[in-house]
Amino acid sequence: MLVLGIETSCDDTACAVVDENGVVYAEAIANQFEWHRPYGGVVPEIASRRHLEHLPVMIEHVLGQADVNLDAIDAIAVTQGPGLLGSLLVGIQAASGLGWAAGIPVYPVHHVRAHLLAPFLSLRGSDSPVTPLFPYTGLCASGGHSGIYRVQGPQDVFRLGETRDDAAGEAFDKIAKLIGLSYPGGPAVEKAAVGGDPGSIEFPRAFRDRNSLEFSFSGLKTAVVQHVRKHGVPEGQGMKDLCASFQQAVIEPLAQKAVNAAKKEGIPTLAVTGGVASNNALRQLLGELCSETGIKLMAPVTRWCTDNGAMVALEAALGISTNTKKPEIPHAVSTWPLPVPQQSD
Numbered sequence: 001m002l003v004l005g006i007e008t009s010c011d012d013t014a015c016a017v018v019d020e021n022g023v024v025y026a027e028a029i030a031n032q033f034e035w036h037r038p039y040g041g042v043v044p045e046i047a048s049r050r051h052l053e054h055l056p057v058m059i060e061h062v063l064g065q066a067d068v069n070l071d072a073i074d075a076i077a078v079t080q081g082p083g084l085l086g087s088l089l090v091g092i093q094a095a096s097g098l099g100w101a102a103g104i105p106v107y108p109v110h111h112v113r114a115h116l117l118a119p120f121l122s123l124r125g126s127d128s129p130v131t132p133l134f135p136y137t138g139l140c141a142s143g144g145h146s147g148i149y150r151v152q153g154p155q156d157v158f159r160l161g162e163t164r165d166d167a168a169g170e171a172f173d174k175i176a177k178l179i180g181l182s183y184p185g186g187p188a189v190e191k192a193a194v195g196g197d198p199g200s201i202e203f204p205r206a207f208r209d210r211n212s213l214e215f216s217f218s219g220l221k222t223a224v225v226q227h228v229r230k231h232g233v234p235e236g237q238g239m240k241d242l243c244a245s246f247q248q249a250v251i252e253p254l255a256q257k258a259v260n261a262a263k264k265e266g267i268p269t270l271a272v273t274g275g276v277a278s279n280n281a282l283r284q285l286l287g288e289l290c291s292e293t294g295i296k297l298m299a300p301v302t303r304w305c306t307d308n309g310a311m312v313a314l315e316a317a318l319g320i321s322t323n324t325k326k327p328e329i330p331h332a333v334s335t336w337p338l339p340v341p342q343q344s345d
Contacts, residue, residue, distance in 0.1 A: 005313025008091030009083030016309035026065035077316030080108035081333030108330035142274035143169030161213025196244025
């Protein structure tokens with residue numbers, strides 16, 4: 001079974017051809033950094049227009065790279081939400097039109113559920129397929145999402161805790177803009193933090209309670225703003241220390257709460273996904289904590305941490321192969337909270 005995945009939830013236009021084993025036959029991603037960099041964040045109208053420009057060419061490109069024609073595609077998967085409405089609509093209309101014209105069923109996909117399956121992707125010809133290990137605990141941290149989930153299956157994902165305000169990636173973007181670093185903020189702050197002392201500035205961590213699996217980054221953001229107003233934007237070693245301290249204040253609760261969730265759920269497997277999962281300091285800290293507690297850590301390769309079409313195709317493919325997903329007419333959903341686990345009596 002071959003699935004064409006289409007992802008346009010925010011500012012990355014992405015397509016991929018993937019089979020039910022998670023083997024990626026071809027993929028393409030077009031980012032929009034140069035368009036949004038002057039504004040320090042994503043401008044929805046610009047994002048939608050760039051998707052319109054890129055998507056038709058990219059679909060044709062990935063089919064050619066996979067060496068298949070449209071007749072060989074068994075299903076089309078498209079991100080239905082959550083995300084920016086205008087961006088989502090571009091992908092949904094493309095998938096719906098293509099499916100109708102070619103007689104191919106279209107399957108709407110939940111963006112976060114797709115992220116949580118990214119560790120099971122592999123490239124055709126270079127890696128062995130990675131068998132999904134259900135159940136597992138998942139941390140998804142990106143520009144729009146920061147939450148911890150229990151993943152029972154490709155369609156059975158339950159929310160254990162998430163941010164009450166900013167997502168982790170959003171906090172990185174805002175602080176990067178504040179101190180004059182480039183967009184996107186995550187990679188810029190990580191690069192600037194090299195050689196810095198993460199303990200040099202004591203920034204706050206919300207919800208230190210070990211039983212809480214929720215996050216909050218707005219207070220941290222305010223603390224950094226106040227620090228910069230008082231001391232100014234530093235240079236040299238001062239900039240390194242500021243970035244390292246801020247980065248540590250973001251990744252520490254992410255890692256600690258994710259590991260706490262895995263222990264609390266009694267599931268000794270943890271997956272870290274989303275754009276922030278490409279942060280090396282986060283991966284190192286998670287590796288140390290998981291090693292100490294006997295938890296197996298899974299993480300996708302960097303190319304599949306950010307938004308991509310391969311994870312969207314895999315979410316649908318696994319659901320189709322297990323008879324838990326049915327074709328539907330997709331409609332854009334800007335907010336789409338995953339369910340919380342049912343409490344046993």
